Amino acid sequence: MEDQDFVRKHFSALVERVTSVMPIADKLLANNMITQEKHSKITARVAHQDKIRLLLSVVNSGDAALKLSFFKVLKEEEPILIQELEGLKKDGTEVAIKRTQSRKRQKTMEDQERASWRGTESERRSETSAESVLDSAQRQSEYTQNYAPESALRQDSARCR
Structure with a gap:
């Protein structure tokens, strides 16, 4: 050729x-x-x-x-x-x-790209999960501070009747 x-x-x-x-x-x-x-x-x-x-x-x-x-x-x-x-x-x-070394190198590069993308995605999920837990804890804390004393007063006044 x-x-x-x-x-x-x-x-x-x-x-x-x-x-x-x-x-x-x-x-x-x-x-x-x-x-x-x-x-x-x-x-x-x-x-x-x-x-x-x-x-x-x-x-x-x-x-x-x-x-x-x-x-x-x-x-x-x-x-x-x-x-x-x-x-x-x-x-x-x-x-x-x-199978050639060049094909193996290309596959390795593709695998590394996929792995880095997955790592990025899992990091995002992890951050989102952590933020959700914090948001949930913060909402519960706010609810407890704002509404728990009021409900405790209601229970006390109901006992007194």
Whole structure:
């Protein structure tokens, strides 16, 4: 397979599995393969997949030198991914592929994001519960101060009758 066709043939797999978008974009900028403007547009994207989609579209629209440079940088940054993708037969069936380190890293990052979100949510619930307990205790205290003496007087006066 020619290195120039690599992005076109593996576009969806690259979008899903490349984890080091910015290091790749940085190296392409440092090698004057992409402009500062294109690099800034990639950096400005918030979602990881948006960044890689834009980078891949820039590479696809570029010349052979850019495609070759991208392939070399990708091979440096994500060697296992390249080995796996090159291990795919031309008809698209997979040769025995082990789970890649890059996929594990991506899953780990996703798990950490989920865990931090859950932690934040549980912290919010905890704070809300603590506030509810305090509000309840404060209302009970106010009720006891305001109405308990009055009811005690009523009970005393009822006994006297």
